[in-house]
Amino acid sequence: MKPAPVKHRFFTxxxxxxxxxxxxxxxxxxxxxxxxxxxxxxLDNNTPWGLWIGVDVAAGVALAAGGFTSAALGHVIHREHxxxxxxxxxxxxxxxxxxxxxxxxxxxxxxxxxxxxxxxxNGNSALFEVGICVxxxxxxxxxxFLPIVTExxxxxxxxxxxxxTFNEPAxxxxxxxxxxxxxxxxxxxxxxxxxxxxxxxxxxTLMVIAGQKMHPLWQTxxxxxxxxxxxxxxxxxxxxxxxLIASRSFKMKPEMKILSRLGSMVAxxxxxxxxxxxxxxxxxxxxxxxLKFDVPAWMFMAETGLIIIAFVLFLxxxxxxxxxxxxLASSLVIAGVLLNRINNFIVAYKPLxxxxxxxxxxxxxxxxxxxIALLVLIYRAVVIYFxxxxxx
Amino acid sequence: MKNLNRRDFLKTxxxxxxxxxxxxxxxxxxxxxxxxxxxxxxxxxxVCVGCRxxxxxxxxxxxxxxxxxxxxxxxxxxxxFRRPDKTALTVVNEFENDKNPNLPIHVKIQCMHCDHPxxxxxxxxxxxxxxxxGSVVWDDGKCIGCRYCMVACQFQIPTYDYDVSIDxxxxxxxxxxERRKEGQLPACVNxxxxxxxxxxxxxxxxxxxxxxxxxxxxxxxxxxxGESEIGGTSWVYIAGKDFNELKMPPLxxxxxxxxxxxxxxGIFAYFVPPVTLYALLGxxxxxxxxRNESADKDKHDHHSDSHDHHSDSGRDPYRxxxxxxxxxxxxxxxxxxxLSTDKDTKGDNL
Numbered sequence: 010m011k012p013a014p015v016k017h018r019f020f021t022x023x024x025x026x027x028x029x030x031x032x033x034x035x036x037x038x039x040x041x042x043x044x045x046x047x048x049x050x051x052l053d054n055n056t057p058w059g060l061w062i063g064v065d066v067a068a069g070v071a072l073a074a075g076g077f078t079s080a081a082l083g084h085v086i087h088r089e090h091x092x093x094x095x096x097x098x099x100x101x102x103x104x105x106x107x108x109x110x111x112x113x114x115x116x117x118x119x120x121x122x123x124x125x126x127x128x129x130x131n132g133n134s135a136l137f138e139v140g141i142c143v144x145x146x147x148x149x150x151x152x153x154f155l156p157i158v159t160e161x162x163x164x165x166x167x168x169x170x171x172x173x174t175f176n177e178p179a180x181x182x183x184x185x186x187x188x189x190x191x192x193x194x195x196x197x198x199x200x201x202x203x204x205x206x207x208x209x210x211x212x213x214t215l216m217v218i219a220g221q222k223m224h225p226l227w228q229t230x231x232x233x234x235x236x237x238x239x240x241x242x243x244x245x246x247x248x249x250x251x252x253l254i255a256s257r258s259f260k261m262k263p264e265m266k267i268l269s270r271l272g273s274m275v276a277x278x279x280x281x282x283x284x285x286x287x288x289x290x291x292x293x294x295x296x297x298x299x300l301k302f303d304v305p306a307w308m309f310m311a312e313t314g315l316i317i318i319a320f321v322l323f324l325x326x327x328x329x330x331x332x333x334x335x336x337l338a339s340s341l342v343i344a345g346v347l348l349n350r351i352n353n354f355i356v357a358y359k360p361l362x363x364x365x366x367x368x369x370x371x372x373x374x375x376x377x378x379x380x381i382a383l384l385v386l387i388y389r390a391v392v393i394y395f396x397x398x399x400x401x
Numbered sequence: 402m403k404n405l406n407r408r409d410f411l412k413t414x415x416x417x418x419x420x421x422x423x424x425x426x427x428x429x430x431x432x433x434x435x436x437x438x439x440x441x442x443x444x445x446x447x448v449c450v451g452c453r454x455x456x457x458x459x460x461x462x463x464x465x466x467x468x469x470x471x472x473x474x475x476x477x478x479x480x481x482f483r484r485p486d487k488t489a490l491t492v493v494n495e496f497e498n499d500k501n502p503n504l505p506i507h508v509k510i511q512c513m514h515c516d517h518p519x520x521x522x523x524x525x526x527x528x529x530x531x532x533x534x535g536s537v538v539w540d541d542g543k544c545i546g547c548r549y550c551m552v553a554c555q556f557q558i559p560t561y562d563y564d565v566s567i568d569x570x571x572x573x574x575x576x577x578x579e580r581r582k583e584g585q586l587p588a589c590v591n592x593x594x595x596x597x598x599x600x601x602x603x604x605x606x607x608x609x610x611x612x613x614x615x616x617x618x619x620x621x622x623x624x625x626x627g628e629s630e631i632g633g634t635s636w637v638y639i640a641g642k643d644f645n646e647l648k649m650p651p652l653x654x655x656x657x658x659x660x661x662x663x664x665x666x667g668i669f670a671y672f673v674p675p676v677t678l679y680a681l682l683g684x685x686x687x688x689x690x691x692r693n694e695s696a697d698k699d700k701h702d703h704h705s706d707s708h709d710h711h712s713d714s715g716r717d718p719y720r721x722x723x724x725x726x727x728x729x730x731x732x733x734x735x736x737x738x739x740l741s742t743d744k745d746t747k748g749d750n751l
Contacts, residue, residue, distance in 0.1 A: 041566070042566055043566055044564070044566060045562070045563055045564050045565045045566040045569065046561075046563050046566075046569075047563030047564045048564070050563075052563060053563065054484065054486055054551065054557075054560045054561060055557070057548035057549075057551035057552055057561065058548065058552055081682070084686065085682050085685055085686045085689070086685060086686075086689055087686070087689035087690055087692075087693050089693070116547075117545050117546045117547045117548075118545070118546020118547070118548065118561060118562070118569040119544065119545050119546040119568070119569065120546075122526075122543075122544070122545040122546070123545065125525075125526045125543060125545050126525050126526055126545070129526035129527055129528075129543050130526075130527065131524055131525060131526060131527035132665075132666075132669070133521075133522045133523075133658065133662050133665060133666075134522065134523055134524060134525050134527075134549075134665075135523075135661060135664075135665050136523065136524075136525040136547065136549045137525045137526070138665065138668075138669070140525055195683075195686060198686075199679055199682045199683050199686060200679070202678075202682055203675055203678050203679045203682065206678065207668065207675060210668060211665070211668065214661055214664050214665055214668075215549075215552075216552070217660055217661040217664065218519050218522065218523050218552070218553045218657060218658055218660075218661040219552050219553060220519070220555050220631075220652075220657050221555070221650070221652070222552075222555070222557075230660050230663075230664060233664055233668065358552070360557060361556075361557045361650050362482070362484055362557060362648065
């Protein structure tokens with residue numbers, strides 16, 4: 010079983026729907042870049058951050074965590090039977106982070122100054138830490154992906170027309186690159202894991218500074234730890250989720266042997282996450298806020314409930330054996346973590362003076378949905394062209 | 402650590418002692434930067450009559466479009482609660498006076514110029530700076546428009562230009578830094594006809610504020626807003642009514658960036674934790690690789706001419722099964738049967 014390009018046509022009815030959604034998002038994006046953030050979003054001086062930061066950036070980073078958890082499992086702890094999932098997870102992380110970086114460019118007012126953090130540093134800023142780590146990690150991800158590109162073209166370089174004479178040098182260059190990469194790859198793999206733990210946790214530090222503008226159910230100094238644990242917890246479910254969808258879409262047999270092994274590791278991580286989350290509530294005595302049964306309370310219960318149900322499901326061996334149940338349990342973890350990020354960045358943020366509570370506009374939702382659709386389309390195109398997915 | 406209450410302490414301690422000690426260090430370091438002579442303004446809400454001339458002067462001083470001065474005497478504007486925005490860096494709001502309904506209370510709002518500003522701590526590129534003179538100013542040349550300062554500010558002061566795509570600004574009171582360079586007073590202080598605004602050294606205006614509240618307890622409540630709120634602010638307020646009812650946020654005494662910076666410096670701590678983690682992962686990688694390679698070598702020893710055996714964990718079931726097949730049925734059978742282990746366990750290039 011070796012990774013190989015998937016033999017399947019690109020266009021299906023589903024792909025066309027995704028393309029329409031992507032196009033719709035792009036139209037609103039154009040308006041944002043022509044007329045400013047106010048033209049498309051419901052953001053204002055009371056609510057400076059909305060759906061794009063909460064979902065596209067914060068949830069995007071969390072859901073791309075499969076890249077570093079699988080790299081740690083497959084390459085750092087050398088569990089090589091997991092290699093089949095390393096490449097798809099890497100591709101997800103790569104596209105995920107590219108999507109995050111793009112979303113940041115869309116959300117920040119002066120997108121043309123996106124490079125400023127590279128030379129203008131503020132070590133006190135959690136956002137600076139997140140920004141720098143994400144930039145470096147994205148570079149690392151692209152480096153980690155390079156061998157897949159060299160593998161695709163090595164020995165097959167066939168340039169058109171007069172460029173033909175460069176075929177051999179190009180091939181040599183690819184081989185050099187490939188051997189250089191395989192010797193140094195461990196540096197990047199470890200760097201990727203370290204960078205991920207850093208920025209996944211710092212993403213949690215972000216909202217700590219909002220102080221009392223953040224609802225006490227979420228405001229806690231252990232937020233960085235909770236963000237890191239939930240990112241680790243959602244890594245494998247995300248891989249399982251994607252792998253099962255890809256098998257279904259490309260009509261391949263699901264990799265149940267690997268997926269159920271991955272699934273069996275989810276419950277302990279979720280357990281640790283829940284223990285810290287609920288333990289922190291005892292320390293900070295936050296239960297009184299749940300008893301208010303207002304919107305934040307229900308949202309908090311929803312996010313925690315999803316994770317608890319997923320935890321219970323993953324405890325049972327039955328779940329890890331059946332593709333359907335595995336898919337359900339993994340989806341619950343993903344939904345729980347997604348909701349957690351939405352809660353932390355949107356629901357928990359209570360402006361001091363705001364007559365109207367923020368709710369994302371149609372334009373904001375369109376851009377987010379459009380970007381996700383585009384992401385899926387690019388993923389599909391890449392696995393059809395490059396050797397990413399392992400199949401018989 | 403003195404500044405944190407017990408619960409915060411417990412929570413912060415959970416992040417590790419390193420975070421806590423480093424947090425204290427950084428808090429001390431930023432205290433040193435604060436000059437004893439830093440400036441401030443006392444806003445005496447009992448003196449302000451709500452003429453809004455400060456709003457007019459502020460716009461003029463900052464080259465912002467403004468209606469003629471006559472417009473500002475229109476009292477209906479005061480009926481709705483307003484906040485600073487891209488058209489005004491300062492606004493005056495009116496509140497009921499329970500003691501004397503004929504004399505409503507007027508509260509001018511603008512940037513408080515915190516002693517430990519959350520916006521300065523938060524800004525990704527350091528576009529916001531706390532100056533020695535107490536002012537907190539924004540740097541047009543650095544700002545990337547991420548609006549994290551707006552998330553961080555405990556007074557919800559910075560505003561953003563949502564209606565432009567190119568060159569949007571973060572706007573807030575700049576303590577008239579330019580005017581003061583030329584030896585002038587801040588525009589609002591300068592124009593205030595009733596001297597509701599007192600400009601001077603922060604220590605001096607605090608002394609005046611204490612004096613007034615002590616001498617006239619019938620007029621003022623015993624609370625100088627900004628004296629200790631989130632570690633102290635350059636602008637301080639005195640009033641005859643609870644500041645909550647004047648829509649000033651109730652804030653504790655801890656500087657807003659305290660916990661966040663303690664965590665941040667705890668995670669980094671001169672790069673010790675990341676480098677340690679890197680070294681640890683590197684060691685694990687090396688050890689597991691060696692273990693796998695020795696297991697692999699072991700395999701090669703057993704069937705010396707078997708080719709293309711990839712490194713594989715000793716716990717892997719395929720290895721054991723392949724091994725048994727080989728032992729039971731002999732070398733040739735194994736090769737011919739096509740049960741090559743690399744089919745199942747071949748690693749990729751990474």
